Amino acid sequence: MSGHSSYVPKTGFERWLDARLPIIRLTHDSAVSYPVPRNLNYLWTFGGILMFMLVAQIVTGVVLVMHYTPHATMAFNSVEHIMRDVNYGWLLRYLHSNGASMFFVAVYVHIFRGLYYGSYKAPREVLWILGVVIFLLMMATAFMGYVLPWGQMSFWGATVITNLFSALPVVGETIVTFLWGGFSVDNPTLNRFFSLHYLLPFMIFGVVILHVWALHHVGQNNPTGVEVKNVQKDTVPFTPYATIKDIFGMVCFMFVFAYFVFYQPNFMGHADNYIPANPAVTPAHIVPEWYFLPFYAILRAIPDKLGGVVAMGAAIVVLAFLPWIDTSKIKSMSYRPIGRQLFWAFVVVCIGLGWLGAMPAEGGYVIASRIFTALYFGYFVALFVVGLFERPKALPNSIADSVLGSLQGGSGARVALATAAEPNAKG
Amino acid sequence: MAHATDTKSTQTTRRDFLMLATGAAGAVGLGAVVVPLVSQLAPDAQTVAAGAPIDVDLAPIAEGQAIKLFWRGKLIFVRHRTKKEIDEARSVDVATLPDPQTDQSRVKEGHDQYLVVYGSCTHLGCVPLGNNPGDNKGDYDGWFCPCHGSHYDSSGRIRRGPAPLNLPVPPYAFSTDSKIRIG
Numbered sequence: 001m002s003g004h005s006s007y008v009p010k011t012g013f014e015r016w017l018d019a020r021l022p023i024i025r026l027t028h029d030s031a032v033s034y035p036v037p038r039n040l041n042y043l044w045t046f047g048g049i050l051m052f053m054l055v056a057q058i059v060t061g062v063v064l065v066m067h068y069t070p071h072a073t074m075a076f077n078s079v080e081h082i083m084r085d086v087n088y089g090w091l092l093r094y095l096h097s098n099g100a101s102m103f104f105v106a107v108y109v110h111i112f113r114g115l116y117y118g119s120y121k122a123p124r125e126v127l128w129i130l131g132v133v134i135f136l137l138m139m140a141t142a143f144m145g146y147v148l149p150w151g152q153m154s155f156w157g158a159t160v161i162t163n164l165f166s167a168l169p170v171v172g173e174t175i176v177t178f179l180w181g182g183f184s185v186d187n188p189t190l191n192r193f194f195s196l197h198y199l200l201p202f203m204i205f206g207v208v209i210l211h212v213w214a215l216h217h218v219g220q221n222n223p224t225g226v227e228v229k230n231v232q233k234d235t236v237p238f239t240p241y242a243t244i245k246d247i248f249g250m251v252c253f254m255f256v257f258a259y260f261v262f263y264q265p266n267f268m269g270h271a272d273n274y275i276p277a278n279p280a281v282t283p284a285h286i287v288p289e290w291y292f293l294p295f296y297a298i299l300r301a302i303p304d305k306l307g308g309v310v311a312m313g314a315a316i317v318v319l320a321f322l323p324w325i326d327t328s329k330i331k332s333m334s335y336r337p338i339g340r341q342l343f344w345a346f347v348v349v350c351i352g353l354g355w356l357g358a359m360p361a362e363g364g365y366v367i368a369s370r371i372f373t374a375l376y377f378g379y380f381v382a383l384f385v386v387g388l389f390e391r392p393k394a395l396p397n398s399i400a401d402s403v404l405g406s407l408q409g410g411s412g413a414r415v416a417l418a419t420a421a422e423p424n425a426k427g
Numbered sequence: 428m429a430h431a432t433d434t435k436s437t438q439t440t441r442r443d444f445l446m447l448a449t450g451a452a453g454a455v456g457l458g459a460v461v462v463p464l465v466s467q468l469a470p471d472a473q474t475v476a477a478g479a480p481i482d483v484d485l486a487p488i489a490e491g492q493a494i495k496l497f498w499r500g501k502l503i504f505v506r507h508r509t510k511k512e513i514d515e516a517r518s519v520d521v522a523t524l525p526d527p528q529t530d531q532s533r534v535k536e537g538h539d540q541y542l543v544v545y546g547s548c549t550h551l552g553c554v555p556l557g558n559n560p561g562d563n564k565g566d567y568d569g570w571f572c573p574c575h576g577s578h579y580d581s582s583g584r585i586r587r588g589p590a591p592l593n594l595p596v597p598p599y600a601f602s603t604d605s606k607i608r609i610g
Contacts, residue, residue, distance in 0.1 A: 156553065160574065163552040178468040183478060184500035188471065280495055280502060282554040286574045300575055305550060305591045361575045361589075 006033045030216050035235035036242045037222035039403045043113040044220065044242075045249025046106050052250050053103040054208065058201050060096040061145075068148070070194040072187035075150035076276045094265040100142050101268045102257045104291035107135060111319075116343055118331030119221040125323040127214040130207055132320040137204045139316075142289065144197040150190060151273035152283050158185045158193070160286060164299075167306040184279065224402045225331025226395055234399035285360065293357030294350050298376065300361045301369035311373065318380055325380050327387030335393045338386050346379040474500075480610025482602065485541060493558040495546060498609050502546035502554060503597055504570075504583075505607075512568055512581035513539055519580070526593045530582040533596050543607065544583040544594035548572040555579060555594075570594070 007025040009015040018025055067086050069078035082089035111131070114120055120128035147158045162179045166172040181188030219228055228234045236242075260267060268290055272283045288296050295312050302308035318325070333340040353372045359365040396402035478499035485505065488494055493506035508516075516530040534542055548555050555570035555577070556562040565571030566587065567580035577588030584593040599609040 156574075159547075160551040160553065163550075177470065178465075180470075181468060182470045182474045182500055186474075186500050188474065192468070279497070279500070280554065282573060284573050286553065300589070303589055305589060308589065 005029050030212075030238075031243070032237065032239040034216060034238040035228070035231050036220055036238050037228060037234060037399050038236045038241075039222050039224065039399050040220065040242070040245075041223055042245070042249055043109065043117075044222075045246045046110040046113065047215075048246035049106045049250050049253050050103070050110060051208070052253075053099060053106055054201065054204060057096065057099050057103060058205075060092050060099060061198070061201065063092055064096055065198065070148070070191055072150060072190050072277070075148060075190060079149045091261070094261045097269065098257065098260045098265060100145060101289070101291065102253070102260070103138065104142070105256075106253065107138065108291070111135070112347065114221075115322075115346070116333045117221055117223060118225050118326070118328075118333065120322045121225075121326065121331050122323065123218045124214075124221060127211060127218060128323060129320050130211040130214060132316070134204055134207050134211060135319075136316065137200055137207065139292070141197060141200040141204065142291070144193040144200070146289060147190065147193045148197060149273060150277045152275045152277055152281075153270045153273040153286070155185060155277035155279065156282055156286050157288060158189060161288075162189070164309050164312075167309040169306070221331060222399055223332060223334065224396055224399060225335070226397075226399055226402070229398050230400070287358055290354065290358075293355075294353035294376075295357075297353040297357035297369045298373045300357070301366065301373040315376060318377070322380070322383075326383045327385075328383070328390060328392070329387075330392040330395070335395055336390060337393065338390045339383070342379060342382050342386065345375070349375045349379065478610070480608050483607050483609060484605065485607060486605040490540070495558060498597065501597075503609065504542075504544050504546040504558060504594075506542045506544075506558070506581075508540050508542055508581055515568055516580055516582035516584075525585050526591070528582075528584060528593055530584075533582050533584075533593070535601055538601055538604075541607075542581070542583060543599055543609070544596055546594070548574065548577055548590055549585065549592040549594065550575055550577055550588070550590035 005025055005028070007018075007028040009018045009024070014024060017023070064082065067078065067082045067089060069075055079093070082093050084090075086092075114128065114131070143157070143161060147154045162176055162185065165175045165179065168175065177183070179189070179192075180186065181192060270287065275283075287293070295315055298315050299308045299312040302311050328336060328339060330336050330339075333343050349372050353369070353376060356365055356369045356372060361369075481496075481498055483496060483505065485507070488505060488507040490507050491509050493504055496503050496505065513530070521527045521529055531539075533544075546554055546558075550572065551574065553572050553574035555565075555572040557564040557570035557579075563571045563573075565578035565580075567578055569579040569581045569583060569586075571578055572588065572590065575589050577590035578586045579590075579594060580586050582593075583596075585591070597609055599607045602608050
C-alpha cells in the first residue's frame with residue numbers, strides 16, 4: 001500500500017540530505033502522503049492517542065526519577081517529597097499515575113476496535129501479534145511502576161504477583177527467589193523493579209516502531225473491512241485528513257485525562273497505598289489497579305493455584321492466536337449478524353469480570369467469576385464455530401462505494417478527493 | 428567418485444573445524460557472560476548473612492496467644508495453642524485434608540502446645556489473620572487469609588480455599604524448654 005515515494009526535495013539542502021539520509025522522505029511518505037482509507041471513524045484515532053500517552057509517560061517518568069529514591073526505607077518518603085516539596089511535583093506525579101490509567105483506557109478501546117472490525121485478520125496477523133506483545137509489556141511496566149511508591153498496595157501487590165511464579169512446578173521457588181533477590185519482597189526487589197520500569201517503556205517504543213512499520217506496510221483496516229482497491233478513490237492522504245482528525249481526537253481525550261488529573265487524581269488509586277509498606281500486615285482487601293481486574297478475576301475463579309495462573313496467562317495469550325481462531329472470512333462485525341452479537345456479549349463479559357475482580361473472593365462472586373471465565377474463553381470457541389456457517393450481509397464493492405454510494409460515479413466530490421490524493425497517483 | 432568425495436571433504440575439513448571451533452568458543456563466551464548476569468539476581472551475601480539463625484524466648488507467650496517475628500525477611504507465627512485447639516487439630520481424619528499431614532509431624536514432641544509456621548499464605552503470600560484476639564480465625568480455629576479466602580486450622584494446615592499447601596514449618600529446634608532457635 002505504501003507504493004512509490006512521492007517526496008520531491010525542494011531545496012538544495014534537502015536534495016543533499018536526501019542522498020545521504022532520506023529521513024525527510026521517510027517522514028513524508030509515512031505521515032504526509034501515506035494513503036488512509038477515507039471511511040475511518042474516530043475509533044481509529046486511538047493509535048495516535050496511544051503514541052501520545054507513551055511519550056507523555058516517558059517524559060513525566062524521566063522527570064519524576066530526578067526526585068525519586070529507589071530504596072525500601074526512603075521510596076515512600078521521596079514520593080511524598082515529590083508531592084509536597086518539588087515544584088509542580090504533584091502535577092507531574094498525578095499526570096504519570098493517571099496517565100497509566102488513561103494509557104490502558106486508550107489501549108482497551110484500541111483492542112476492542114481491532115476485535116470488532118477484524119483488524120487481526122490477514123494480512124494483519126503480525127501487526128496484531130506485535131500489539132499483543134506491546135500489551136504484555138505495558139502490563140509488566142504498569143505493575144512494576146505501581147510497586148515503586150512502596151506503599152501497602154505496592155508491597156502486597158508485588159508479593160501476590162511475584163508469588164504467581166511459585167505456582168510453576170519444580171523451578172517456581174527458584175524463579176521467585178531470583179525475582180526477589182532475597183527470601184521475601186524487599187529492597188533488592190524494589191531496586192530491580194525500578195531498573196526494569198525505566199527500561200521497559202523504551203522496549204515498548206521499539207515494538208511500537210515495528211507495529212507502525214507493519215501497519216504502514218499492509219495499510220489500515222477500515223470499518224467495512226474491505227481492502228483498498230483503488231488508492232485514488234478509496235483513500236485520502238494522511239496529511240491533512242488523518243493528522244487533523246487524530247489531533248482532534250487527542251485533544252478530546254486530553255480533556256478526560258485532565259479532568260482526572262485536576263479533579264479526581266486519586267479516583268483510580270487505592271487509599272491503602274498512602275500507608276507505608278508493612279511486611280507484617282496485609283491490607284484487608286488486596287485489589288490490583290482497575291486495568292488488571294478482569295485477569296485477576298480469572299486468576300481467582302480457578303480453585304487450583306497453577307490452574308489459575310495458567311488460565312490468567314491464557315486469557316492474554318489467546319488473543320495472539322485470534323487470527324487463526326476466527327474462521328470467518330469477513331473482517332468487520334458490521335456485516336456479521338451473529339459475530340456482532342457475540343462481540344457485544346464479550347464486551348459485557350469483560351466488564352463483568354472487571355467488576356468481579358474488585359469484589360471479595362467469596363460466595364456468589366466466585367461462582368459468577370467461574371461462569372464469566374468460561375464465557376470469556378467461550379467467545380473464542382464461538383468465533384471459531386460461528387465463522388463456519390454464518391451468512392454475512394452483503395459487503396460494499398469498495399470503500400468509496402460504502403461512503404459515497406454506488407450511484408455517484410464521476411460526482412464532484414469524488415473528483416475533488418481524487419485530486420487531493422494526486423501525490424499518490426503514480427503509486 | 429569416492430576418491431573425489433574424499434578430496435573434497437579433506438579440503439573443507441579445516442574450514443569446518445574453524446567454523447565449529449569459533450562457534451564453540453562463541454557459545455562458551457556467551458555462557459560466561461550470561462552466568463554473572465543471571466547470578467547477580469540471586470540473594471546477595473549481605474541478604475544471606477542477615478539470614479543467620481535467631482533465638483526466640485517462648486516464655487512470654489501466654490496460652491492462646493501468638494506472636495509474629497521475622498527471619499530472613501519472612502514472617503513467622505509462633506502460637507501457644509490451647510488444649511481445645513490441639514484436640515481439634517488431632518481429631519480430624521488426616522486423609523481428608525488437601526495436604527495430608529498429622530499435627531504431630533508439625534510440632535516438636537513434648538512441646539505440642541507450640542506451633543511454629545511461616546506466616547505467609549501458600550496461595551499468593553498474603554498474611555493470614557488470626558494472631559490477634561478478635562481476628563477472624565477462619566472456620567477451623569486457625570488462620571484466615573483475607574486476600575483470597577483460604578482457611579487454615581489450628582495446626583496451620585490448609586482446610587478450604589485456593590491455597591494448595593499447609594503453612595510450612597521453618598527449620599527450628601528447642602534449645603531449652605522455653606527457647607527455640609530458628610534456622
